Amino acid sequence: MSLKNKYDVIVVGAGPGGSMTAKTAAEKGLNVLLIEKRQEIGSPIRCAEGVGEKSFKKFFPVIKDEWISTKMVGVRIYSPDGTLVEMSDNRAVGYILERKIFDRDLACMAADAGADVFTKTRATDIIIKDNFVKGIEGIRLGERFKVEADIVVGADGVESKVGRWAGIDTTLKPKDIESGAEYLISGIPVEDLCEVYLGNDIAPAGYVWAFPKGKNRANVGIGILGSKIGEKRPFDYLNEFVKKKYKNGKIIEVIYGGIPVSRPTKTFENGIMLVGDAARFTDPITGGGITNAMESGIYAGEVAAECIEEEDFSEGGLKKYEKRWRSTIGEENNRSYLLKEFFINLPDGGLNALAHSINKINITELSVKGLMRTLIDKNPWIPAKLAKLFKKK
Numbered sequence: 322m323s324l325k326n327k328y329d330v331i332v333v334g335a336g337p338g339g340s341m342t343a344k345t346a347a348e349k350g351l352n353v354l355l356i357e358k359r360q361e362i363g364s365p366i367r368c369a370e371g372v373g374e375k376s377f378k379k380f381f382p383v384i385k386d387e388w389i390s391t392k393m394v395g396v397r398i399y400s401p402d403g404t405l406v407e408m409s410d411n412r413a414v415g416y417i418l419e420r421k422i423f424d425r426d427l428a429c430m431a432a433d434a435g436a437d438v439f440t441k442t443r444a445t446d447i448i449i450k451d452n453f454v455k456g457i458e459g460i461r462l463g464e465r466f467k468v469e470a471d472i473v474v475g476a477d478g479v480e481s482k483v484g485r486w487a488g489i490d491t492t493l494k495p496k497d498i499e500s501g502a503e504y505l506i507s508g509i510p511v512e513d514l515c516e517v518y519l520g521n522d523i524a525p526a527g528y529v530w531a532f533p534k535g536k537n538r539a540n541v542g543i544g545i546l547g548s549k550i551g552e553k554r555p556f557d558y559l560n561e562f563v564k565k566k567y568k569n570g571k572i573i574e575v576i577y578g579g580i581p582v583s584r585p586t587k588t589f590e591n592g593i594m595l596v597g598d599a600a601r602f603t604d605p606i607t608g609g610g611i612t613n614a615m616e617s618g619i620y621a622g623e624v625a626a627e628c629i630e631e632e633d634f635s636e637g638g639l640k641k642y643e644k645r646w647r648s649t650i651g652e653e654n655n656r657s658y659l660l661k662e663f664f665i666n667l668p669d670g671g672l673n674a675l676a677h678s679i680n681k682i683n684i685t686e687l688s689v690k691g692l693m694r695t696l697i698d699k700n701p702w703i704p705a706k707l708a709k710l711f712k713k714k
């Protein structure tokens with residue numbers, strides 16, 4: 322199979338955002354190209370692989386067993402002085418995925434829907450004609466190519482270049498990006514719960530996580546806000562934590578990567594849309610971006626089909642895309658961004674006080690909203706402006 326000269330839609334990057342865009346657009350009958358620069362889709366992973374059950378299930382009628390490494394029943398949060406806040410239920414409330422399998426399957430679904438999928442194929446630039454993005458230039462197996470399209474979708478992750486090539490400012494301030502480092506550690510005791518550790522000595526303006534991967538393994542990682550990084554790097558903090566907590570564990574994989582904790586960028590221009598991490602859709606408080614990447618991919622695929630039907634690839638036509646994500650991803654992102662700003666300015670004493678106020682309560686509404694509602698109830702000093710955002714509607 323070889324590349325065609327022209328497609329309706331070219332999607333750059335086969336992560337969850339890109340594959341979902343390609344799948345949706347192909348299901349709508351469009352002629353779609355999905356390219357991935359790596360030789361294998363889903364590998365190496367740069368993720369702790371955690372997703373909420375509800376938010377993940379809504380994308381698939383059937384969840385395949387092989388996508389899931391662990392069904393988790395709750396979350397344990399440890400404040401800087403070690404106070405435990407537990408959120409748990411008797412049922413699976415989230416999954417730790419096997420992204421190496423899941424990401425590849427999602428790209429296969431896009432292919433099954435009719436998209437051309439090419440790995441080891443890198444976009445190196447976009448083609449601009451009359452102020453419209455009109456395709457991409459790239460390298461495939463050492464050969465340079467040019468392919469035209471009515472719409473290009475940048476799904477090229479946190480380090481996205483596609484947006485920048487189209488003139489969209491995707492730069493992130495140091496206070497709006499977490500620098501992440503992670504080990505897959507084997508030979509350690511784990512339960513079906515995610516653990517989160519807070520504190521300025523542990524992870525300044527971020528957290529350490531331990532997400533179970535099967536019986537005796539976990540993704541143990543750290544995110545530190547860019548503006549808080551001094552001489553100690555994320556791996557230095559992580560090594561200290563691992564030495565204390567998992568000294569007998571064996572490090573099987575090493576992962577690093579940036580996590581946007583910002584507001585979204587502009588997400589469209591003439592002939593182009595950005596999805597997933599490229600559009601900065603990661604949740605600023607949890608750092609989770611898998612489900613938002615997929616959701617934005619669905620919106621982008623749908624809008625591509627509508628714009629192609631209307632033969633309008635202009636900024637004005639693609640504006641529908643922003644309208645669609647603003648009321649869902651955008652609203653959550655705004656709430657989480659303000660929450661992030663509140664938490665990063667709290668000293669350890671404040672985090673401890675919050676944990677002491679709720680450590681005897683088992684929180685069964687397992688979400689950031691559930692946690693915040695419990696905290697707001699017990700802590701009238703939490704700013705009213707913030708509290709208002711978490712009121713039940």
Ligand SMILES: Cc1cc2nc3c(=O)[nH]c(=O)nc-3n(C[C@H](O)[C@H](O)[C@H](O)COP(=O)(O)OP(=O)(O)OC[C@H]3O[C@@H](n4cnc5c(N)ncnc54)[C@H](O)[C@@H]3O)c2cc1C
Nearest residue numbers: 334336337338358369370371444478501578597598610611
């Ligand atoms: C350490 C860490 C832990 C995380 N933990 C979680 C978690 O537990 N839960 C969660 O929900 N999220 C987590 N995230 C975030 C999550 O990984 C991302 O939000 C998610 O992968 C975004 O999907 P995406 O499709 O937008 O981008 P990506 O998954 O990054 O996919 C982008 C793809 O584009 C490809 N690409 C890039 N440039 C080009 C090019 N020029 N040509 C062709 N292909 C290209 C890349 O190779 C990549 O495959 C974590 C992130 C990090 C760094």
